[in-house]
Amino acid sequence: xxxxxxxxxxxxxxxxxxxxLDEKPVENIDQPLLAAALREILEIAGxxxxxxxVAPNMGICATVDSKLVIKAPDWFxxxxxxxxxxxxxxxxxxxxxxxxxxxxxxxxxxxxxxDEYSIKPTYPPGKWFFYEQVLRVPIYALFxxxxxxxxxxxxxxxGRYQVQQPDSNNRYWIEGIGLFLGVWQGxxxxxTGYWLRWWDxxxxxxxxxxxxxxxxxxxxxxxxxxxxAAGMEPEA
Numbered sequence: 001x002x003x004x005x006x007x008x009x010x011x012x013x014x015x016x017x018x019x020x021l022d023e024k025p026v027e028n029i030d031q032p033l034l035a036a037a038l039r040e041i042l043e044i045a046g047x048x049x050x051x052x053x054v055a056p057n058m059g060i061c062a063t064v065d066s067k068l069v070i071k072a073p074d075w076f077x078x079x080x081x082x083x084x085x086x087x088x089x090x091x092x093x094x095x096x097x098x099x100x101x102x103x104x105x106x107x108x109x110x111x112x113x114x115d116e117y118s119i120k121p122t123y124p125p126g127k128w129f130f131y132e133q134v135l136r137v138p139i140y141a142l143f144x145x146x147x148x149x150x151x152x153x154x155x156x157x158x159g160r161y162q163v164q165q166p167d168s169n170n171r172y173w174i175e176g177i178g179l180f181l182g183v184w185q186g187x188x189x190x191x192t193g194y195w196l197r198w199w200d201x202x203x204x205x206x207x208x209x210x211x212x213x214x215x216x217x218x219x220x221x222x223x224x225x226x227x228x229a230a231g232m233e234p235e236a
Contacts, residue, residue: 007121008064008065008133008134009064009065009066010062010063010064010134011062011063011064011066012061012062012063012094012095012096012097013061013063013068013094013097014061014094014097014098015059015061015068015070015091015092015094019068021059021070021091021092022070029191030108030145030191030193031056031057031074031108032056032057033188033189033191034074034075034108034143034145034195034196035056035057035074035075035108036056037188037195037196037197037208038054038075038106038196038198039054039056039075040208040209041197041198041206041207041208042054042077042177042198042206044206044207044208044209044212045198045206047177047179050083051079051080051081051083051099052077052078052079052081053076053077053078053079053081053090053093053099054075054076054077055075055076055090055093056074056075057072057073057074058072058076058090058092058093059071059072059091059092059093060072060073060076060092060093060094060095060102060105060135061092061093061094062094062095062130062134062135064123064125064134065123067123069123069124069125069130069134070092071127071130071131073102073105073106073107073127073131074106074107074108075105075106075108076093076102076104076105076106076137077102077103077104077176077177078093078095078099078100078101078102078103079099079100079103079176080099080100081093081098081099081100082098082099095135101135101136101137101138102135102137103137103138103139103174103175103176103177104137104138104139104140104141104174104176104177105131105135105137105139105140105141106140106141106142106143106196107127107140107141107142107143108143108144108145109142109143109144109145115127116128116142117142119132121133128140128161132155132159132160132161133159136155136159137155138154138155138175138176139152139153139154139155139174139175139176140152140153140154140161141153141172141181143183143196145193145194146193146194147194148183148185148193148194149183150172150181150182150183150196151163152164152166152172152181166182167180169182169199169203170182170183171199177198178201179198179199179200179201179206180198180199180200180201180203181196181197181198181199182196182197182199183195183196183197184196184197184205188208188210189210
């Protein structure tokens with residue numbers, strides 16, 4: 001499948017089975033924890049169903065002017081993705097061939113110099129250029145975990161990313177997922193700091209599994225206390 005623009009010829013071809021992927025380690029422990037936490041909430045809420053691909057650090061492929069380009073965002077969400085056969089293992093994702101262009105890609109920023117803002121058009125193109133001009137991802141989110149700063153850019157009618165302003169709750173509506181995205185500060189497992197979280201349309205925060213267990217424990221403790229106050233012993 002080929003798409004021609006004024007300056008680029010973009011072809012959507014599946015990654016060859018024998019292609020050796022560049023397996024660079026993540027920059028710090030925050031990145032996989034943040035990515036896993038975002039996915040966990042969606043999975044518990046029943047929002048990851050057949051045809052949905054949510055992946056951290058997986059290569060997204062496009063062939064630009066006959067050269068293969070692979071960028072691996074820290075997190076992305078795509079819909080209408082074709083299922084793999086039982087013998088296949090997904091090593092990469094090629095939009096427009098295997099499913100839709102991701103509804104959102106995210107990058108978690110570190111203190112070191114990075115490629116996330118690069119608009120470099122020449123091979124290999126910068127991430128910003130690749131997401132905006134090649135993939136045309138509707139929403140590009142950049143999160144700096146240390147400072148808790150979230151930037152959200154949306155593709156405008158001119159095909160350029162335009163910075164979005166948060167709502168009164170300091171959250172951003174992500175159309176392709178149907179949830180609000182925002183920053184939350186607290187502790188999950190061994191990490192205390194800023195996290196990205198999801199909120200539904202009514203403004204209710206979607207919970208992690210441990211939070212749901214704790215909520216049920218507190219509910220059971222309150223019920224037991226009420227029964228004891230009424231002179232009844234709760235069942236074990």
